[in-house]
Amino acid sequence: MAGGIRPDWWSKASAGAILGLGLALSLVGLYAYLGPGGINAPGGRYSLMRHLEAFVWIMVFGFCFLFRSGRAAWAWLGAANLIAFAALFACRFYFFA
Amino acid sequence: MIRAEIVKLYKTVHTWIGVSCGLALFIAFYAGALTMFQEPIARWASPPAVGVEAVSLEDAPRLLELVAAAYPEAREEGITLHLRGHENEPARVTWVEDEPHEAGQPHGHVHWWATLKPDGSLMAKQEEPSDLAEFINDVHMRIGIPNPWGSYFMGVVSLLYGVTLIAGVIVLLPSLAKDFLELRIGKNLKRMWLDAHNVVGITALPFHLVIAVTATAWGFGVPLWSAQESVIFGGKQKIAMAHDLERWRAPPPTGEAGAMMPPSQLLQRLNAQVPDFEPKVMVFRNFGDKAAAAKFAGAERGYVGDTRFGGVILSAVTGTLIKDNRASRQDLDRRVGTVILALHTGEYGGITIIWAYFFLGFSGAWLFYSGNLLWIETRRKKARKEGEVEQSRSTRLLGSATVGICLGCVAGLSLTIVAAKWLHGRVADLDAWHAYIYYAVFLGSITWAFAWGAARSAVHLTWLCAAFTVAIPLTTLLAWAFPMLGMWAHGSAATVGVDIVAFIGALCFAWVATATAWRVKNGPADSVWSIRKAEGRTAARQSVAIAAE
Known part of the structure; x- marks a missing residue:
């Protein structure tokens, strides 16, 4: 990366906070459907999931300042959200409906 | 290799989050360290x-x-x-x-x-x-802000705390191999504090990551729950929860009378059927009914985590095992969830881990305190380069806030513990008084710190912490020597332990107070920790400073 990193505090932080939460919910949601036993598995999955979501959220928020700019953060994380949510809703409304 | 500009960027992230969340985290960590001995404190406070x-x-x-x-x-x-x-x-x-x-x-x-x-x-x-132990836990979880806003606030703080941990590691990584565990004790005080901050932070990193993740999950527990139900489960979460509750619930009464098995015999039956289970209490549901049940709460030897929800249920009539949710029978998700919970609360590995968490909690509180201090001192260095000889207004205000909030929390918790014995039987609603006393000391200390400035008030308030903390064992001693005071002195190891730890804590505060007093008098005059005024320009600046306050 030749151009250097722009700080872009507010746009990067908002991407981390908002899109980080979205990515957390969608990825952990995929685990709920694709993990052992599937979405109807009895047990404590719904309870464990909050911790997994918190972990993903913190990781995305924490590393989002590495993006070259706020615009790049929103673009990459937005695309990741789109893919992850598409996969989640495919599971929820199509494959395991 | 991490490029210098990335390090610089993350240094800003680390500093700003640290300075804005550090004080809330101090309270959560200090009170959290005390909750490691929640049960001994509850026993100490019980008449x-x-x-x-x-x-x-x-x-x-x-x-x-x-x-x-x-x-x-x-x-x-x-x-x-x-x-x-x-x-x-x-x-x-x-x-x-x-x-x-x-x-x-x-x-x-x-x-x-x-x-x-x-x-x-x-x-x-x-x-x-006595609700004293619960009150300390409330302060730990929500730093005294009422629910649900306290939970949300701490959710935000915990999320940012996780981010600042990542940022801190990124900042430290390039110099880690070179500087790690190297404590440069010497003339450069700031360098030494920074080394200590880094060593404590990096060695306790796994602990801090676990705390940040779990506290974020709990702080946002209710909203995340709703989000999961609407986005992921689409109504199935409620069903899974109802299913869980059913597994922990005692059977409904039949209305027919039944002969109850005596508790001693039930304990034998428990021991025979679930040999490694160590019950703390047993709870009888529908006593006297044919479907009466005995629920056992406790832990299973060799497994992490208590079964708080009555994991093992026997029929109180026949003694047969009706429901078995002990640790070794839990599904993988719940097992992992229980272990993560235990990693936050330190409920694994017995008393050694409890003590380790107690000190990790204090070390965490110290990290936030030292972080603020470093920021203030760095600002001073920058300012000095630009020809300033006194602290700017923002650093003075942050200094006062740090001293007032941190020491106010410590002193307030100590005094409210003491009140458990002095006020018992003398006030109608002791639980409310625990809160009044804590907030009175807490808010009073903050006011004091702003009125007197960080340097002077730090000495006063650290002595106040020492006094209120030494009052814990002194109260027990008084109660023992003068029974007519109407207080009590328990003799069990757990409660005497509370007195001994409080006494050692008070000695530490007294030592800190002496050291602070020395620095206030003899340290660099342009530090926020000094009561000496920098030479020259003094008169004019002083009047400005007073006007600003």
């Missing part, structure tokens, strides 16, 4: 009572029958039979009843205990147990 031993396990069936006959609500809600004989268990049998309320409305609870009189008749009394 002498009839005690569990007053009724032997052999006589317990008669006591249970009398309670069940006289208090039908207790039969339904569950009668707890205590097995350990701790000071915070007022009698062999206790139960909780709802306060009068309209159906479906939130309501309070009243606590009862019961024992047998020498003539074998029932003696039952309504008495509220």
Whole structure:
């Protein structure tokens, strides 16, 4: 990366906070459907999931300042959200409906 | 290799989050360290009572029958039979009843205990147990802000705390191989504090990551729950939860009477069927009914985590195992969830880990305190380069806030612990007083710190912490020497431990106070920790400073 990193505090932080939460919910949601036993598995999955979501959220928020700019953060994380949510809703409304 | 500009970027992230969240985190960590000994503190604060031993396990069936006959609500809600004989268990049998309320409305609870009189008749009394330990836990979880805003606030703080941990590691990584564990003790005080901050932070990193993740999950617990239900589960979460509750629930009463198996025999049956389970209490549901059940709360040897929800249930009539949710029978998701919870609360590995967490909690509190201090001192260096000789207004204000909030929390918690003995029986609502006292000291200290400035007030308030903390063992000593004061001095190792730890803590505060007093008098004059004014320009600046305050 030749151009250097722009700080872009507010746009990067908002991407981390908002899109980080979205990515957390969608990825952990995929685990709920694709993990052992599937979405109807009895047990404590719904309870464990909050911790997994918190972990993903913190990781995305924490590393989002590495993006070259706020615009790049929103673009990459937005695309990741789109893919992850598409996969989640495919599971929820199509494959395991 | 991490490029310098990335390090610089993350240094800003680390600093700004640290400075804005550090004070809330200090309170959470200091109070959290105390909650590691929640049970000994509850025992210390509990007045002498009839005690569990007053009724032997052999006589317990008669006591249970009398309670069940006289208090039908207790039969339904569950009668707890205590097995350990701790000071915070007022009698062999206790139960909780709802306060009068309209159906479906939130309501309070009243606590009862019961024992047998020498003539074998029932003696039952309504008495509220000390809520001191719960109050400390409330301060830990929500730093004193009412629910649900306190939870959300700490959710935000915990999320940012996780981010600042990542940022701190990124900042440290390039120099890690070179500087790690190197504590440069010497003239450069700031360098030494920075080294210490780094060593403490990086060695306790796994602990801090676990705390950040779990605290974020709990702070946002309710919103995340709703988000999961609407985005992921689409209604299936409610079903899974109901299924869980069903596994922990005692069977419904049949209405037919049944003969109860005595508790001692039930314990034998438990031991025979679930050999590694160590029960703390047993709770009878629907006592006297054919479908009566005995729920056991406790832990399984060799497994992490208590089964708080009555993991093992026996029929109170036949002693057969009805429901078995002990650790080794849990599904993988719940097992992992329980382990993560235990990693936050330190409930694994016994007393060694409890002590380790106690010190990790303090070290965390110290990290936030030292972080603020470093920021202030760095600002001073920058300012000095630009020809300033005094602290800017923002650093002085942050200095005062740091001193007032941190030391106010410490002093407030100590005094509210002391009040458990002094105010018992003298005020109507002791639980409310615990809160009044804590907030009075906390807010008073903050006011004091802003009125006197960081340097002077740090000395005053650290002495206040030492005084209030040494009052904990002194109160016990007074109670022991002068029984007419109406207080008590328990002799168990756990409660004496509270007194000893408080005494050592008070000595530490006294030492810190002496050191601070020395620095205030003799340290660099342009530090926020100095009461000496930088030479020159003094008069003019002083009047400006006073006007600003």
